Amino acid sequence: MTATILSGKELATKKREQLKLEVERLKAEGVSPKLVIILVGNDPASISYIKGKQKASEETGVDFHLDHLPESTSEEELVKLIEHYNEKEDVDGILVQLPLPDHINEKTVIETISPEKDVDGFHPINVGRMLTGQEAFLPCTPAGIVEMIKAADIELAGKHVVVVGRSNIVGKPVGQLLLNENATVTYCHSKTGDLKKFTSEADVLIVAVGRANMITSEHIKDGAVVIDVGVNRLETGKLVGDVAFDEAINKASVITPVPGGVGPMTITMLVSNTVISAKKRLS
Numbered sequence: 001m002t003a004t005i006l007s008g009k010e011l012a013t014k015k016r017e018q019l020k021l022e023v024e025r026l027k028a029e030g031v032s033p034k035l036v037i038i039l040v041g042n043d044p045a046s047i048s049y050i051k052g053k054q055k056a057s058e059e060t061g062v063d064f065h066l067d068h069l070p071e072s073t074s075e076e077e078l079v080k081l082i083e084h085y086n087e088k089e090d091v092d093g094i095l096v097q098l099p100l101p102d103h104i105n106e107k108t109v110i111e112t113i114s115p116e117k118d119v120d121g122f123h124p125i126n127v128g129r130m131l132t133g134q135e136a137f138l139p140c141t142p143a144g145i146v147e148m149i150k151a152a153d154i155e156l157a158g159k160h161v162v163v164v165g166r167s168n169i170v171g172k173p174v175g176q177l178l179l180n181e182n183a184t185v186t187y188c189h190s191k192t193g194d195l196k197k198f199t200s201e202a203d204v205l206i207v208a209v210g211r212a213n214m215i216t217s218e219h220i221k222d223g224a225v226v227i228d229v230g231v232n233r234l235e236t237g238k239l240v241g242d243v244a245f246d247e248a249i250n251k252a253s254v255i256t257p258v259p260g261g262v263g264p265m266t267i268t269m270l271v272s273n274t275v276i277s278a279k280k281r282l283s
């Protein structure tokens with residue numbers, strides 16, 4: 001069997017076209033969606049992610065504003081800036097790029113962002129709303145994964161989903177969203193004894209660890225759907241996922257590539273959350 005490649009890039013392009021139309025409609029009604037990103041310091045990966053977010057915003061017509069602050073910025077200064085944007089009516093989404101320098105407490109910063117502008121979906125109020133099935137800003141990577149699975153018409157109800165990784169931004173919430181879709185969800189992590197035992201029982205395997213090629217064909221059930229969230233740069237400079245793609249493609253029925261899989265959808269969901277937030281200005 002050779003798996004169908006589930007292209008996040010293609011789906012993201014389609015979704016951005018739809019978002020562009022929604023933004024045009026909003027602008028016609030006097031609402032111009034606006035996303036503010038705050039970056040502290042000069043982490044090269046963060047700068048590259050922000051470029052992607054800016055491009056997606058511009059493609060869809062969302063106003064994009066970046067505050068690039070020096071590494072020496074204090075927590076108090078950052079909190080004040082977030083509070084300023086919380087109050088600004090023309091700002092629909094606020095995102096503080098993580099990671100932050102060590103002298104700034106991430107939790108304090110996330111909790112300062114108004115839950116109504118928390119387009120990353122990291123504020124505990126949005127996490128709680130998501131857990132209890134209420135309307136919430138959903139975290140972008142997990143929300144993008146669910147959209148990809150649904151766009152490919154993959155049935156989730158009653159399926160066994162195994163999530164490898166339990167971070168607050170990817171692993172935990174993606175399992176929760178798929179539980180909401182009536183899947184049976186198993187979480188694996190660094191303390192899981194026999195990883196293969198669990199992964200090889202997965203109808204849908206989601207891997208979000210950050211270790212190049214750690215999931216081989218032996219970990220995958222015949223015909224499984226494999227979603228690779230990992231992004232790892234090899235010494236050669238090549239970007240690869242957590243799944244050994246070349247062998248997994250012969251075992252899975254559907255597989256996401258890296259790059260061009262989950263990444264483009266993550267960024268698109270950020271723009272989507274900003275548009276959702278902007279629509280609330282009309283109600």
Ligand code: NDP
Nearest residue numbers: 141165166167170189190208209210229230231262263266
């Ligand atoms: P974290 O480092 O926060 O979490 C990694 C998780 O993997 C942890 O839960 C950890 O377990 C688990 N883990 C580590 N080693 C093993 C192992 N040997 N076996 C099983 N589980 C293990 O990472 P993130 O969730 O933030 O990101 C994961 C990957 O996804 C990274 O490569 C990141 O770059 C990528 N990513 C990609 C995005 C995209 O849009 N494409 C967006 C966000 C992330 P434990 O909890 O026990 O420590």
